[in-house]
Amino acid sequence: MTPEELDQITETERERQSHITQRVNVCVAAGCLSCQSQSVKDALDQEVTRRGTKDHCQVKGVGCMGLCSEGPLVSTSNGVLYKKVEATDGAAIIDSLEGSPVSRLVCPTDVPFFQRQQKIVLENSGVIDPDRIEDYIAANGYTALIKALTEMTSREVIDEVTKSGLRGRGGAGYPTGLKWSTVSKSVGTQKYVICNADEGDPGAFMDRSVLESDPHRVLEGMLIAGFAVGASEAYIYVRAEYPLAIKRLRNAIRQAERVGLLGSDICGTRFSFKIDVRLGAGAFVCGEETALIASVEGKRGTPRPRPPYPAMEGLFGQPTLINNVETFANIAPIIRNGGDWYAAIGTEKSKGTKVFALAGRVENTGLVEVPMGISLREMVYEIGGGIPEGRKFKAVQTGGPSGGCLPTECLDMPVDYESLAKAGSIMGSGGMIVMDESSCMVDVAKYFMDFCMTESCGKCIPCRVGTYQMHRILTAIANMTATEQDLKMLEELCDLLKHTSLCGLGQSAPNPVVSTLRSFAEEYRAHIQEHKCPAGVCDAQPVGETA
């Protein structure tokens, strides 16, 4: 593949698309597929075939359009978005291409949910066909790779990423440029790039959506990273629970190999790169980088002490760059538009945009991409559309089992790495779950502790035994059998786990407890002193059946 050949593909594809005057895009990402969007697409296809307008009317399966709760979603070339479409609506939608919209299905797009978003990572989601590399190339795909390979040195690529201020989107927020620079300076016979697509946080589905909607963007980011740090082999570690993402990813890799964007001597340079998919097998701890490396090596996913960091000694003992899916998805636009362009978005310390998976007790659930620094209130009430059934907001949970619950007082806080950490939560990978007054915070803390207890790999004692003890106390509180002494013990354990656990799982396991103890202490008190659950979730257990 040479730059000229890429231009050729772009031109052929654009020429092909220029004949098409009418477009109907149907979301075929996992969310809408589970609402039967495939049958909607088939019905639309049949309808177009029946009318014999196939030459200028195109029905295309595209990635996620964001508003998953209203699926299946269909968008048309005259700028209308339809929600909750059924297979029987096919004819009406095709009719509407030459007339007025089908009003009963119209989903208004002039609402904050769509207007407040700024799409960089998701720019192609819902627009291109994830199964066709030509579609991605026609949307300026792989131009950033060509630019990096033919016009830039690896040092310049790293400088550009550093300038952009991009920080790891997996949760911890380590500066990406710094990580790349460390790996590029490390000495090894072979360097590796790993993409962490083991999206284990319950309530987060950003990475799945990116892989299902725009897999080539991730490959391009990995290729650029490989060029920058001097790696020639890469792995994508993806959850086995995401069969559709795996299928599209494997297909994308095959296509890129076929046109010569993966393989040896890419673009006539001496850069060679190959990407392999590795399936995770359902272990939350494998999101931790050293555990992930052990898993890629075919072992049990247990972490090891750091240093040495994977940047020095990672996969098979060699320098390894590990980044998250969303981090890699940001790379191509940064190289295409420059680091300064990216750094102009967001706040002083948290640059760019972040994709959030908005879920729970909120009107609009789905995927949103917003600039960093937006307030939680805007997220919940404007983009999220507020709490359904006129209930009252109670808390928003970010960061999954490693994060915390933010109460009403935090609503006006900007969403960036530092503010969230100061409030006792973390950015995490981007899951954002809204809770209303029907959720009991003790129950939520117990839920997350149960998660950490089951997911603890068992290697270090503070995590293995500590999470069990904390879960036992939380169960006792939920059953109204706990004493003040238990509460004190719980607080001590929080401190112990945080400071003595081996890896992030154990160190952050107390976060949900600490944050709820801080903001919702009265609920704990009500359970312990008054034997009452204010939200009415926990039941008092008869004596003798307690934990």
Add this chain to the structure above:
Amino acid sequence: MPSYVAKPTPPNQDKRWKLVDATMRRQGQQARGLIETLHTVQEAFGYLDEQALRYVAMSLRVPLSRAYGVATFYHFFTLKPAGEHTCVICMGTACYIKGAPQLLDAVQRDLGIQPGETTADKKVSLLTARCLGSCGLAPAVVYDQEVAGKVGTPAVRERLKKWMHA
């Protein structure tokens, strides 16, 4: 000193072992291919039994204890055959908030089994998932690979009834 151990032969004539062999070959018959190989075995046979673990461990030259360790460490692998149908209830945070525990309760009562178990007549297996990533459609349930969103207790009961009396 190089060891000259003959490559083990598959436990039986089943054609599916060819798939397993192909995966191991792709991984260069090395220990690092253990998880990938177990995925192939589970996909082909539905679960990992002792003879499969022994065969894979011998072929990749890893101790049986390590193969067993990996197979039991990861939730995705199962050592028992599943029932005719499987019902997976998502217990992710969004589903939990929106009533997945009540769903699970109802199913447990109807089937008389705990998550991870199969009914005595081998008709239905009940499983829970950490998170399916279908949080926008919480609570989510997977009936035989097919994801259903916004599931209510009556709907899940209905489906199970159909399976049990099929």
